Amino acid sequence: MAEHKHVRVAVIGSGFGGLGAAVRLRREGITDFVVLERADSVGGTWRDNDYPGCACDVPSHLYSFSFAPNPEWPRAFSGQGHIRAYLEHVTDTFRLRPHLRLDSEVKRMTWDAQRLRWQIETSSGPLSADVVVSATGPLSDPRIPEIPGLDSFPGRVFHSARWDHGYDLRGRRVAVVGTGASAIQIVPSVQPLVSRLTLFQRTPAWVMPRADRAISGAERRLHRRFPFTVQARRGLLWSIRELQVQAFTRHPGELGPVEWLARRNIARAVKDPVLRAKLTPDYRIGCKRILLSSSYYPALARPNVDVVASGLSEVRGSTVVAADGSEAEVDAIVFGTGFHVTDMPIAERVVGAAGQTLAESWKDGMQALRGASVPGFPNWMTIIGPNTGLGNSSMVLIIESQLNYLADFLRQLDVLGGRAALDARPGAVRGWNERVQERLKRTVWNTGGCTSWYLDASGRNTTVWPGTTTEFRRATRRVDLAEYQVLRVPARVNAPAEVAA
């Protein structure tokens, strides 16, 4: 590909969000765009998380693009390798490769108010763009807590999203820190290999059995032959989750029977009453993401596993020390401690019209109009922005809704003609956010009695969408120009000559 000096649209990231945006741009007839990706291949989440046992926890037929149905999913909940291969396949099928600029980390984006464009510095050189679509992912920058003494630990240390495949865990003493979605997949996968596994659990998770199974050859043949059966399957999976939303958002008390089932799930696998008590959460189910695994509790009940019901607080040589004072000697520490979610690193790198970074603009909490636009950051749109996360369904549904919004945003710019930009009005963002926060007040995420990564440092929920995916789709179908200020290039400024692809 010839190097662009200027493009109409720069997409950052090549996970479901960035690739979905690229497909949508092509479908809208826009070919003057690049996808900037810091890694050397596409896939985002599904490239980086290749720890043992990594799989989706929303069924594959729903956790995939509606415009790229896959009759070949091998399991109800397919593994990382298959999801990554699917995203590579999407890249080829929709001819996205010429648009990819890999090994290109975006270091800084600055709004040029004179020319109404973004100046972008990347590790592979500068470029400019009329519109930026930031799809850098809500769970893409690993978070390792600051633990005194960790730097001088003599063994191996790694995060679940940066698995050290050069290190053989067989026969080792391993500490796993964290009990979130990744840790509960790692623990049963490595427990049979290691000599001793010490799990540091600050807060137990509610874990329900995962109804995983292989999708038979006959089913796959049916899906291949009659594509509508893939759509029907997807529709059913979607409807079930859509019907569950009310319990999370309006009537958390209705989750009681689910909690009862989850307690039975613990009791069935864990006979030791002390361990059972440690593993039973004291908050309402659903407050933190409900995790799915049929092998987690049985693994914890094995004799080579210790569950420390306390966070890791210190490392002394090769001894890991919990906040409750308990100690263990280990050879390796695996952090399943999540990601920078409410403090996304990309926000430090975006400089808006007033010379402020997005991080400064969000210092009192992230907010964005319809999860996408931020005042003072014209023609900049984020995919999976503030309050777009789901507690129980596929994020791909949200991404596709945001792509509708993006497509209309670009159409509106076309209609405005000439060089124009759209900047969200502060009042519109405030109004949107007040409505979202009002609805969140009743939800299980805010009232369930837990702290979770859904809440920011001040306890405000800046991550979850408090409604159904249908409501989100409706809210993002069109851009309402009344919610934006139209900016125009001052007459005397000439745009520099552009170099086409």
Ligand SMILES: Cc1cc2nc3c(=O)[nH]c(=O)nc-3n(C[C@H](O)[C@H](O)[C@H](O)COP(=O)(O)OP(=O)(O)OC[C@H]3O[C@@H](n4cnc5c(N)ncnc54)[C@H](O)[C@@H]3O)c2cc1C
């Ligand atoms: C282990 C795991 C399992 C999950 N399972 C599910 C599931 O079952 N169902 C579900 O709905 N969701 C799940 N999620 C959430 C998942 O993150 C989203 O579903 C989705 O994959 C996000 O896609 P994305 O494109 O927004 O971000 P990502 O997939 O994270 O992609 C972001 C991309 O941006 C790139 N990037 C970041 N910063 C820069 C920069 N400065 N310059 C250039 N490139 C940059 C990254 O390298 C990455 O490739 C899971 C997440 C994890 C971590």
